[in-house]
Amino acid sequence: MIGQNRGFAAAARGTGPTLDVWADWPVGQDPAGDHRAVSADLLQAFAQPDAATRGWWLAEFSRERPFPPQQAVGFHLLDTMVHGWDVAVSIGVPVEFDDDLTAAVLKVARAVPDGPGRLQPNAAFRPGVPQPDDAAPLPRILAMLGRSPDWSPSSTGDETVQTD
Numbered sequence: 001m002i003g004q005n006r007g008f009a010a011a012a013r014g015t016g017p018t019l020d021v022w023a024d025w026p027v028g029q030d031p032a033g034d035h036r037a038v039s040a041d042l043l044q045a046f047a048q049p050d051a052a053t054r055g056w057w058l059a060e061f062s063r064e065r066p067f068p069p070q071q072a073v074g075f076h077l078l079d080t081m082v083h084g085w086d087v088a089v090s091i092g093v094p095v096e097f098d099d100d101l102t103a104a105v106l107k108v109a110r111a112v113p114d115g116p117g118r119l120q121p122n123a124a125f126r127p128g129v130p131q132p133d134d135a136a137p138l139p140r141i142l143a144m145l146g147r148s149p150d151w152s153p154s155s156t157g158d159e160t161v162q163t164d
Contacts, residue, residue: 001083002031005038008076009045011056017063046073074108081105082145085138089152102137109141118146 007022015021028034045051055066058075067075081097088095097105118127126146131139139149 002035002038004079005042007060008072009042011058011072012045012048012051014054015057017057017059019059022060078105078108082142085142092153097138106137106141109144112145
């Protein structure tokens, strides 16, 4: 998550299509402090006056073209919510998200293509998993992105959490 924040901050600042800014960040002695620091840097990058008016290079997604800033922020919002869920559920901490936030992320998740490409090495997400039609937004988002919303560290059977 720290590497993703660094990558999106670099994109907001106008860094071109380079992968090195997206590298995983080694876990140090204070991972929460490291995350807070990089999150503060990310907010500063997002607040730059020209960040909302030019394309963002998201080298992990494509090195062929920049993305509109609103779409890039949507990608990051989805990534942060889903990985936040990954972390929380893996350590047994309850997680809730604001309804407006979840509704916004659901729109982004619906735009993520599903299909055989998700089985390729380094695919961003696993294939979607079935969910009832009346599933709440967060479980629907998780299922669309290949996660079992019912997964927990004590789960058995074929429920697994797939991180990207």
